[in-house]
Amino acid sequence: MASKATTSGICYLVGAGPGDPGLLTLKGKECIESADVLVYDYLCNPEHLRYAKPGTERIYVGKKAGDHTLPQEEINKLIVKLTREGKTVTRLKGGDPVLFGRGAEEAAELHEAGVRFEIVPGITSAIAGPAYAGIPVTHRSHASMLTIFTGHEDPTKPDTSLDYAKLAQADGTKVFLMGVERIEEITGEFLKHGAKPETPMALVRWATHGCQQTLVGTLATMAAKVKEAGFKAPAVAVIGDVVTEREQLNWFEDRPLFGKKIVVTRTRQQASTLSKQLAHLGADVIELPTIRIEPAEDQLEFGQLVQDCHTYEWIVFTSPNGVDAFFTMFDKLYNDARSIGGARIACVGPGTAEKIKARHLAVDLMPEKNFVAEGLVKAFDQHQNMENVNVLWVRGAETREVIANGLTAMGAIVDEAIGYRTVAETEDNLEALARLKNEGADMITFTSASTVEHFLDLHVQLPENCKIASIGPVTSAAIKQYGFNVDVEAKESTIPGLVAAIEKFWK
Ligand code: SAH
Numbered sequence: 001m002a003s004k005a006t007t008s009g010i011c012y013l014v015g016a017g018p019g020d021p022g023l024l025t026l027k028g029k030e031c032i033e034s035a036d037v038l039v040y041d042y043l044c045n046p047e048h049l050r051y052a053k054p055g056t057e058r059i060y061v062g063k064k065a066g067d068h069t070l071p072q073e074e075i076n077k078l079i080v081k082l083t084r085e086g087k088t089v090t091r092l093k094g095g096d097p098v099l100f101g102r103g104a105e106e107a108a109e110l111h112e113a114g115v116r117f118e119i120v121p122g123i124t125s126a127i128a129g130p131a132y133a134g135i136p137v138t139h140r141s142h143a144s145m146l147t148i149f150t151g152h153e154d155p156t157k158p159d160t161s162l163d164y165a166k167l168a169q170a171d172g173t174k175v176f177l178m179g180v181e182r183i184e185e186i187t188g189e190f191l192k193h194g195a196k197p198e199t200p201m202a203l204v205r206w207a208t209h210g211c212q213q214t215l216v217g218t219l220a221t222m223a224a225k226v227k228e229a230g231f232k233a234p235a236v237a238v239i240g241d242v243v244t245e246r247e248q249l250n251w252f253e254d255r256p257l258f259g260k261k262i263v264v265t266r267t268r269q270q271a272s273t274l275s276k277q278l279a280h281l282g283a284d285v286i287e288l289p290t291i292r293i294e295p296a297e298d299q300l301e302f303g304q305l306v307q308d309c310h311t312y313e314w315i316v317f318t319s320p321n322g323v324d325a326f327f328t329m330f331d332k333l334y335n336d337a338r339s340i341g342g343a344r345i346a347c348v349g350p351g352t353a354e355k356i357k358a359r360h361l362a363v364d365l366m367p368e369k370n371f372v373a374e375g376l377v378k379a380f381d382q383h384q385n386m387e388n389v390n391v392l393w394v395r396g397a398e399t400r401e402v403i404a405n406g407l408t409a410m411g412a413i414v415d416e417a418i419g420y421r422t423v424a425e426t427e428d429n430l431e432a433l434a435r436l437k438n439e440g441a442d443m444i445t446f447t448s449a450s451t452v453e454h455f456l457d458l459h460v461q462l463p464e465n466c467k468i469a470s471i472g473p474v475t476s477a478a479i480k481q482y483g484f485n486v487d488v489e490a491k492e493s494t495i496p497g498l499v500a501a502i503e504k505f506w507k
Pocket of ligand 1: 018019043093094095096097098099100101123124125126129176177178179204205206207208209233234235236
């Protein structure tokens with residue numbers, strides 16, 4: 001009997017779900033947020049790690065079949081040691097932690113060591129994988145029983161604990177994990193023991209991920225199909241009549257951008273809105289941030305201009321980043337929202353306006369459709385006489401001079417507050433770059449001229465036939481300037497506009 005827990009440490013054995021970032025439980029997310037150390041596997045989607053607080057230690061322990069970065073005994077020792085040190089340890093495992101996940105063994109070690117642990121179940125690939133391929137594991141007309149087994153055992157070995165005679169004869173659906181490498185032996189055993197050769201069967205690879213692939217056949221044909229397609233692990237296999245439901249329920253792979261690999265080059269912070277919308281339509285997104293937003297070099301000058309903002313008749317914002325920079329400074333200088341005074345606010349487009357509205361401020365002027373600086377200048381021209389009107393323009397260091405030139409030409413007095421600058425993203429992009437190189441891409445998206453320039457600075461070869469999508473005319477001009485074709489240009493220069501144009505392009 002182990003002694004009662006003596007340290008404040010605790011180890012959460014958490015199921016990270018099958019891959020889709022949305023298929024993590026709320027409790028699992030809380031465990032990631034509260035962790036001092038994250039210990040995670042090959043099949044755990046690394047995207048979940050972003051919930052960790054800054055400074056959280058991350059330990060990758062691998063466990064891709066045949067490539068055990070750390071043997072199981074070492075993993076056991078590691079989590080015991082870390083928990084004993086009084087840490088909150090979150091051990092993330094793909095799918096559910098105790099379904100063929102050795103979670104029980106890890107729990108037993110923790111119990112033995114007398115440290116506290118909790119098991120947080122996860123959504124298993126055994127059920128979610130088929131569901132994302134349009135295959136329900138049970139069904140009133142096809143199957144009222146489900147058997148889940150591991151294909152990792154060698155069925156030709158006499159000491160197998162699996163009774164293929166019983167499995168082959170059992171009613172209902174059979175699902176097995178870790179079986180792609182042994183597909184021939186497993187289906188062979190089923191057939192040998194009297195299962196019908198025409199029994200429908202499917203394999204779902206990287207289920208619930210953007211790159212999910214499904215292979216459909218029968219018990220008799222599947223092994224040959226796997227060979228022919230070069231189908232590899234990780235995959236869930238499902239055997240039974242429920243597979244026929246896929247013909248009508250294949251929702252995930254039927255989405256408009258499914259099978260399209262699309263590169264997003266925005267900043268890490270801003271990428272997610274675009275990535276999410278593309279992923280929602282089924283795209284497999286590679287986030288390759290090429291730029292990063294930094295505070296302007298001259299913070300003193302920027303601060304002085306922001307401090308005087310209430311003395312202007314207009315404050316002009318031409319990017320969401322400008323709004324962020326302005327209010328970060330504003331909040332440092334003032335603790336009363338009314339300090340912005342009576343200045344009216346103009347925005348270049350809806351993305352920028354959203355940010356203003358989030359501060360409970362109204363936008364007084366915005367172009368009707370042409371969401372670029374030229375459009376805003378025109379909107380001013382139509383709106384009022386600008387003679388001697390004081391304008392504060394909040395801009396980035398690299399922003400084109402269109403606003404200053406246009407409004408000055410109309411007689412306005414324009415002060416330029418440089419709130420931020422765009423620099424090359426130097427953070428580790430290796431994973432995204434490797435994906436781009438190995439997997440290629442169907443499309444790359446550019447949301448500003450600076451994303452184009454900084455992408456080219458990376459000296460990455462664009463994959464063959466990779467289409468180029470641009471958010472609007474200014475970005476397109478930058479793309480063309482470097483000798484590339486623009487295949488898709490958003491009608492409306494906004495993220496939803498870009499997404500709509502991409503969807504239309506692939507229709
Ligand atoms: N505990 C996990 C299973 C771990 S065993 C779970 O509940 O899902 C590892 C096997 O799970 C893989 O070999 C593969 O058969 C299956 N698997 C896990 N995630 C998968 C995914 N996203 N797509 C397909 N198969 C997956």
